[in-house]
Amino acid sequence: MRPTATVLIADDEEAPRAQLVDALARAWPEAQLVATCVNGVDAWDAFLEHEPQVCLLDIRMPGLSGIEVAQRIDGRAPVVFVTAFSDHALAAFDAGAVDYVLKPVEAPRLAQALARVQARLQATAAQDPPAPPPVAGKGPGPGTGSNAGHDPASLQALLAQLAAQVQRPAPLDVIQASVGKEVRLIRVEDVLFFEADARYTRVVWRSVATPDAPAQDGEALIRTPLKELLVQLDARQFRQVHRSVIVAQRHIEAAVRVDEHNMHLRLRGRSEKLPVSRHFQAFFKGQ
Numbered sequence: 399m400r401p402t403a404t405v406l407i408a409d410d411e412e413a414p415r416a417q418l419v420d421a422l423a424r425a426w427p428e429a430q431l432v433a434t435c436v437n438g439v440d441a442w443d444a445f446l447e448h449e450p451q452v453c454l455l456d457i458r459m460p461g462l463s464g465i466e467v468a469q470r471i472d473g474r475a476p477v478v479f480v481t482a483f484s485d486h487a488l489a490a491f492d493a494g495a496v497d498y499v500l501k502p503v504e505a506p507r508l509a510q511a512l513a514r515v516q517a518r519l520q521a522t523a524a525q526d527p528p529a530p531p532p533v534a535g536k537g538p539g540p541g542t543g544s545n546a547g548h549d550p551a552s553l554q555a556l557l558a559q560l561a562a563q564v565q566r567p568a569p570l571d572v573i574q575a576s577v578g579k580e581v582r583l584i585r586v587e588d589v590l591f592f593e594a595d596a597r598y599t600r601v602v603w604r605s606v607a608t609p610d611a612p613a614q615d616g617e618a619l620i621r622t623p624l625k626e627l628l629v630q631l632d633a634r635q636f637r638q639v640h641r642s643v644i645v646a647q648r649h650i651e652a653a654v655r656v657d658e659h660n661m662h663l664r665l666r667g668r669s670e671k672l673p674v675s676r677h678f679q680a681f682f683k684g685q
Contacts, residue, residue: 401519402428406450408441408467409480410459414501418454418480418508425509426516438462442470443625446641446677450475452515457481461629469557474677476515569632575601575618582618586631590615590649590665591672594624594642604649604667639663640675653682 405422409415415434422429429452433444439461445453453471455464457479462470468477482501497511573584588603598619607613628638638644651666653674661674661682674682 401516401523402430403451403516403519404432404448405429405452405454406433406435406441406444406448407431407454408435408438408444408459408464409456410436411456414456414480414482414503418503421503421505421508422454422512425505426512438464438467439625439629441467442628443641445471445475446675451519453477454480461626465557469554472554476518478511478515567630569635570627570630573601573620575620577616577618582616584616584618587635589636589646590668591643591645591670592624592627593672595619597621599624599627602668602670637678637681639678639681640673643672645672653679655679 403426405426407415407418407422409418415436419431419434422431432448432450433441435441435444438455438459441453441455441459441464442462444450445467453467453475455467455477457464458481464477464479464481468479471477477497479498480501480503481498497514499507499511569586571586573586573589575582575584584601584603585605588605590602590604593600593602599622600617600619602617603615605611605614605616624642624644628636628644631644635646635648636644637647645663645665649665649668650663652664653661654664654671655661659676661679662671663674664671
């Protein structure tokens with residue numbers, strides 16, 4: 399019996415996205431589609447919200463590429479890349495690290511990739527590593543690759559190599575926020591954390607002391623959604639720790655495990671306890 403699974407689809411083009419939804423329904427009718435996304439930012443946010451067991455991602459999307467979304471998923475769910483670009487990246491996929499299907503999607507090729515995904519899901523459920531599906535005389539057929547048997551470190555190394563090829567704008571350095579009658583220009587390097595607050599994003603900062611003024615803490619609300627800010631921030635300086643929280647790493651004092659499932663962060667000189675969701679708790683391990 400084929401396993402049931404929850405699936406996320408992301409593609410920025412309407413027609414290919416609809417085609418993929420239809421092809422998935424025909425190739426794997428037991429699967430439950432929990433989210434269809436039009437860009438990488440929404441795909442990552444939907445992954446955190448729905449925790450799908452399988453992700454079908456276009457490679458080239460606005461905001462975050464499919465490769466960058468896969469980096470953030472970090473092996474927590476199998477990923478199949480669906481791409482119109484038969485470029486050099488696909489040679490790396492053929493080495494056995496990840497699955498891919500070329501556009502326009504052909505039913506047999508998608509079915510082959512999904513069969514591998516199903517095998518991995520069944521093997522994971524049985525706590526037994528999956529074996530590559532037998533293919534008489536050859537490796538993966540045209541249009542698909544396999545990530546059966548890859549180790550997480552190798553996969554992340556490959557994704558990092560491919561993500562480096564994506565041209566990204568310079569990280570955000572100043573945020574404009576209304577504070578009373580002022581439009582405050584907040585240096586991103588002064589920000590302690592961002593927190594989603596209903597329709598707004600709360601920005602909390604601490605200014606650096608100067609000869610003319612002491613250090614000051616402040617906060618403001620901005621209209622930019624947290625998921626859009628995430629793409630504009632320097633990943634070396636800021637870390638997402640919850641669907642609603644991004645924190646400046648240098649201000650973290652401690653990660654406190656409350657119980658088996660719950661963790662929060664304590665920041666230097668602040669009283670807040672920022673939640674760390676299960677997806678991000680692995681970032682904080684003792685040495």
